[in-house]
Amino acid sequence: MNHQLPITLSVNQVQHSVKVLAQDTLLAVLRDKLSLTGAKRGCNQGICGTCTVLKDGSPVRACLSLAINSADCEITTIEGLATPESLSPLQSALARSGGVQCGFCTSGMLLSAHALLKDNPEPSEDDVRVGLSGNLCRCTGYKKIVEAVLEAAREIQE
Amino acid sequence: MQFHQPTDIDEAVSLLSKNQGATCLAGGATLVAMMNARLAEPETLVSLKGIAELSAIERLADGSVRIGAMCRHRDTAQCTILTDGQLLVNAAAACIANPVVRNMGTIGGSVAFADPAADYPPALVAVGAVIEITGSEGTREVNAHEFFVDWYTTVLTVGELIVAVRVPAMPIGSVGVYHKLARVSGDFGIASVAVVLSMLGEICQYIRITIGGCGPTPVSLPEVESALAGQSIEDDSLHAAGKHLANACDPVDDVRASAEYRRVVVQRMVVRAVKEARSRCGNTE
Numbered sequence: 001m002n003h004q005l006p007i008t009l010s011v012n013q014v015q016h017s018v019k020v021l022a023q024d025t026l027l028a029v030l031r032d033k034l035s036l037t038g039a040k041r042g043c044n045q046g047i048c049g050t051c052t053v054l055k056d057g058s059p060v061r062a063c064l065s066l067a068i069n070s071a072d073c074e075i076t077t078i079e080g081l082a083t084p085e086s087l088s089p090l091q092s093a094l095a096r097s098g099g100v101q102c103g104f105c106t107s108g109m110l111l112s113a114h115a116l117l118k119d120n121p122e123p124s125e126d127d128v129r130v131g132l133s134g135n136l137c138r139c140t141g142y143k144k145i146v147e148a149v150l151e152a153a154r155e156i157q158e
Numbered sequence: 159m160q161f162h163q164p165t166d167i168d169e170a171v172s173l174l175s176k177n178q179g180a181t182c183l184a185g186g187a188t189l190v191a192m193m194n195a196r197l198a199e200p201e202t203l204v205s206l207k208g209i210a211e212l213s214a215i216e217r218l219a220d221g222s223v224r225i226g227a228m229c230r231h232r233d234t235a236q237c238t239i240l241t242d243g244q245l246l247v248n249a250a251a252a253c254i255a256n257p258v259v260r261n262m263g264t265i266g267g268s269v270a271f272a273d274p275a276a277d278y279p280p281a282l283v284a285v286g287a288v289i290e291i292t293g294s295e296g297t298r299e300v301n302a303h304e305f306f307v308d309w310y311t312t313v314l315t316v317g318e319l320i321v322a323v324r325v326p327a328m329p330i331g332s333v334g335v336y337h338k339l340a341r342v343s344g345d346f347g348i349a350s351v352a353v354v355l356s357m358l359g360e361i362c363q364y365i366r367i368t369i370g371g372c373g374p375t376p377v378s379l380p381e382v383e384s385a386l387a388g389q390s391i392e393d394d395s396l397h398a399a400g401k402h403l404a405n406a407c408d409p410v411d412d413v414r415a416s417a418e419y420r421r422v423v424v425q426r427m428v429v430r431a432v433k434e435a436r437s438r439c440g441n442t443e
Contacts, residue, residue, distance in 0.1 A: 022159040022161035022203055023193055025194065045191045045194060046262075049256075049258065052258055059258045059261060060258065060262050063190070063191075064185075064186045064187055064194075064262060065186060066203075066205075068161050069183065069186070069205050112258060115257075130343075131257055133257070133343050133344050134256025134257060134259060134344065
């Protein structure tokens with residue numbers, strides 16, 4: 001019964017042909033089959049936000065998305081947000097502000113923040129806190145992350 | 159595990175009735191989390207994402223609003239065609255979990271799962287919503303207050319699926335208020351109160367109050383509502399209403415709060431929510 005099904009996943013604008021079980025989550029396939037380990041497995045219950053990726057531009061939990069149900073979508077992971085040579089304004093601001101400590105939440109934070117700024121290019125501090133409310137960080141206390149997103153928003157506007 | 163992605167409702171119904179142990183996959187926000195925790199291992203998944211008609215929100219000629227089962231909480235929260243007391247449904251949708259989960263979870267999935275601590279059940283009971291269901295035996299409509307029958311249990315039978323939730327027109331000038339008490343933003347509520355109220359001057363014309371998170375199903379008492387209607391809303395009658403409703407609740411002790419705490423707090427939440435609704439009625443006159 002547990003036979004593998006062939007699907008094509010479009011991740012960061014690259015087509016990948018993979019075989020998956022129906023119950024395989026998008027997170028498991030990204031990490032274990034495509035070696036895209038930027039999305040982290042935290043709670044695997046949709047609570048912590050470390051697995052956040054963009055599906056057709058909107059943020060979703062990769063741990064709550066089945067890979068087989070994601071085959072007709074464009075997936076963006078942290079690996080697709082910028083190049084190693086040139087960080088995105090959000091990434092630079094986060095590095096400058098010290099909004100990264102252990103780094104486990106960082107990719108999810110960045111993708112949620114990216115989606116937030118796309119919908120709302122000039123967010124208030126409260127908008128940022130609400131926008132990131134589904135991403136838990138156990139190190140920084142959030143203050144520097146929120147400051148970094150506000151700073152990046154100002155930079156992008158200029 | 160088998161996986162199917164039908165493109166119309168008839169095909170979905172046929173798959174559900176042909177495969178014993180088949181489960182609908184809507185947004186995945188609950189079902190996939192349960193699969194990850196090995197609390198659910200459906201033999202067959204029927205994904206509803208390919209059925210475009212399940213994602214529509216439309217206003218019907220009688221002023222009711224029909225929300226397709228696959229409408230995400232985010233779409234429902236931002237929907238601009240709900241009016242008057244129907245806005246209670248926007249308010250409930252807007253406080254579910256967090257923006258990312260609201261981008262995944264659907265009204266049909268939430269209602270079918272029937273978590274008593276979820277935000278839609280009390281709101282849908284308060285607005286008198288109708289759940290549209292289809293199955294191999296045909297279609298049927300069930301009022302929200304009859305749809306939820308016990309903890310995580312609804313009237314849905316094997317092979318049936320929710321097609322839409324219809325929110326009837328609410329009195330012109332009525333307001334909807336949804337108050338949720340939670341330990342942290344985005345958590346399930348310790349308790350919640352949904353109110354629809356319309357006032358004419360100082361007199362309550364129409365009121366519906368429903369409690370969530372305090373028992374197996376949403377709690378409402380028609381006799382409490384009829385005692386308040388046609389009167390000015392005095393503090394004494396409001397406290398009495400809160401007390402009646404709290405006594406009708408059957409809360410449990412859990413990680414979020416004790417049953418005793420829920421009974422105390424829900425009484426005060428009723429008073430606060432109705433007072434807020436009353437002040438908002440004044441502002442729209």
